[in-house]
Amino acid sequence: MITCYLRYVIDPDKIAEFEEYAKMWLNLLPRFGGIHHGYFLPSEGESDIALSMFSFASLAEYEQYRKDAAKDPDVAEAVAFAKRTKCFLRYERSFFRPVLPEVG
Template identity: 40%
Template sequence: MLTTAIVCEVRYRLDPERLAEFEDYGRAWVRLIERFGGTHYGFFLPRAAPTDTTISFPGKGRQGEGDFAVALFGFPDDAAYRRYRTELPQDPEAAKVIARFAEPPFESYERLFLQPLSGAL
């Protein structure tokens, strides 16, 4: 049976008043994902663009908003991701993290599941 890796991108709209707390949130989730068998590629925070840069495809692209952060993590397959989602709520360390961030340090988020492009890796 062929299995396909699953990668999840989570895009967070940041609360500018809670950036330090968001960084703590990110560090906690990196540890949890990895403890449950996933690979966390990191949390990526906005930064200023290098000076004198242009958009590669004028008329098609634009500079993104600076109030988003992105997290990327993955699991070997759907079963491993489901196991993580099932076991996470029973884990004492995860329960502490979930309780600590019950009022999340971001305004909103959106989640997208991805798979690697065949032959691109």
């Protein structure tokens, strides 16, 4: 399993727009085989940082998602919404390998 961690620098005056963008992706990502772990918006402390995490079974599945998403009209709509509203200024993406409790 591979987990993608996204750290966004958002416009604090556009949290509602960023939340709308996040909800789009919460519905989109599972269509491509991913598991979304949610978005995390500012509550206390820094008001311009938002986080998101999602996982795929493997890096190969993540790479396939990127190819398929690039051709999807709903993804294009989400990307256009972010560009139009400028609800985030930039983001950084990191990948992690989770260590989970053993089942059994």
